[in-house]
Amino acid sequence: QVQLVESGGGLVQAGGSLRLSCAASGRTFSRYAMGWFRQAPGQEREFVAACSWSGGRTLYADSVKGRSTISRENAKNTVYLQMNSLKPEDAAVYYCAADSSGYNYVYSRPYEYDYWGQGTQVTVSS
Secondary structure, rough: OOOEEEEOOEEEEEEOEEEEEEOOOOOOOHOOOEEEEEEOOOOOOEEEEEEOOOOOHHHEOOOOOOEEEEEEHHHOOOOEEOOOOOOHHHHHEEEEEEOOOOOOOOOOHHHHEEEEOOOOEEEOOO
């Protein structure tokens, strides 16, 4: 069983930055592809960013490309999402997710992930 715990959310002004963290349990974190998703009230969960277990492959949603960076520290069982130039439309609950298949790939669909965190709220004031 893998547990994922997100942190780093909060209230930020438009144009500001946040770094979200996701700490994972389990000794095989280094073999998990990881992703970030977000969900705003009344909307479906949407893909934000993903990285392969090696970190060598990354993928971003068009809405955050150029403003966000996903990275991971396998020694710390942690994946990060650095978000810059935040906009009010970035406000949502952000979730991290893990795929335990072992493929060194990136995934953008929620059903491709096995484990989910509880989420961290990001609020952006205009």
